[in-house]
Amino acid sequence: MFRRREIKRPGLTTVRVTHGLLRAEVFKSKLESAGIPVLLEYESIGPTLGITVDGLGEVRVMVPDDLAVEAEDLLVEEEVDEEEEET
Numbered sequence: 001m002f003r004r005r006e007i008k009r010p011g012l013t014t015v016r017v018t019h020g021l022l023r024a025e026v027f028k029s030k031l032e033s034a035g036i037p038v039l040l041e042y043e044s045i046g047p048t049l050g051i052t053v054d055g056l057g058e059v060r061v062m063v064p065d066d067l068a069v070e071a072e073d074l075l076v077e078e079e080v081d082e083e084e085e086e087t
Helices: 021-033 045-049 065-086
Strands: 012-019 039-042 058-064
Touching: 012 021, 012 065, 021 039, 021 058, 021 065, 058 065
Parallel strands: none
Antiparallel strands: 012 058, 039 058
């Protein structure tokens, strides 16, 4: 049975976990446009087959520890903007 494992990268903090690469790429673009470097961590088979079951489609958006608070603030602003557009 496939068992998910938490991936820890020294010096990096996971600021979001998405289901699917497309949403993670949107987060990455938003953060990089603010000058925050981003690492997307995911299982390679998920995007290849389009699988989002049992963690295979999960994408972790990771940033340097010292920029995590700023990244979180930017992503919260993004979510608020999206909610306002939907109403």
